[in-house]
Amino acid sequence: MRLVLFDLDNTLVDRAEGFRRWAWEFCAEHRLTPDDAAWLASADHDGLAPRDDFFKAVRDRFALRETPAELLESYRERHPALIPAAPGVLTGLPRLRAAGWRMGVVTNGDAAQQLTTLLRTGVAGLVDGWAISEHEGVGKPDRRLFEIAAERCEAPLRDGWMVGDGEATDIAGGRAAGLRTVWVDRGRVWSGDEKAPDHVVADAAGAIELLLE
Numbered sequence: 630m631r632l633v634l635f636d637l638d639n640t641l642v643d644r645a646e647g648f649r650r651w652a653w654e655f656c657a658e659h660r661l662t663p664d665d666a667a668w669l670a671s672a673d674h675d676g677l678a679p680r681d682d683f684f685k686a687v688r689d690r691f692a693l694r695e696t697p698a699e700l701l702e703s704y705r706e707r708h709p710a711l712i713p714a715a716p717g718v719l720t721g722l723p724r725l726r727a728a729g730w731r732m733g734v735v736t737n738g739d740a741a742q743q744l745t746t747l748l749r750t751g752v753a754g755l756v757d758g759w760a761i762s763e764h765e766g767v768g769k770p771d772r773r774l775f776e777i778a779a780e781r782c783e784a785p786l787r788d789g790w791m792v793g794d795g796e797a798t799d800i801a802g803g804r805a806a807g808l809r810t811v812w813v814d815r816g817r818v819w820s821g822d823e824k825a826p827d828h829v830v831a832d833a834a835g836a837i838e839l840l841l842e
């Protein structure tokens with residue numbers, strides 16, 4: 630039985646596109662401009678900016694009436710609903726299953742938000758299990774989160790694969806867990822801070838094709 634674990638944000642789902650949609654909607658509601666939407670995308674740092682800091686900055690920049698905590702609560706409810714599956718994922722995962730693969734998701738993030746994303750995109754119904762860092766109390770690159778995901782898939786980590794866009798979390802973490810690695814480059818160049826991945830693809834669809842070869 631072959632196991633492949635996937636990262637969620639910006640691998641199986643297009644979190645960046647979901648953020649852009651959220652920013653447009655936020656700007657429409659608050660009578661802000663397209664330039665303001667671009668500022669939001671920049672301040673988001675591809676999701677890496679801590680959310681508390683982000684919403685303090687948002688409130689200050691636009692002199693909003695809501696508190697940062699209120700803005701964060703609305704965002705946590707709305708943003709996951711706007712994140713689409715990445716192209717080719719909803720058709721590709723069933724092809725992997727038909728070829729005998731077990732599939733899991735291993736993701737760092739807020740438990741409720743990641744679960745909503747899994748359910749709303751339709752990914753949840755196409756994989757065998759998932760492990761979300763906040764829920765499990767351990768995050769990538771810690772080997773334990775990969776092990777939990779593999780257990781949920783009832784498949785051994787041994788001879789398994791990890792696909793993701795994060796250099797330290799997905800690729801270095803996956804390798805340390807004994808997995809072969811596929812880096813989703815999203816048009817970026819490998820930084821060299823970590824040992825290079827086994828394979829590089831443009832997106833999740835490319836990774837699925839690679840595994841099906």
Ligand SMILES: [Mg+2]
Pocket residue numbers: 636637638639640793794795
């Ligand atoms: Mg990611």
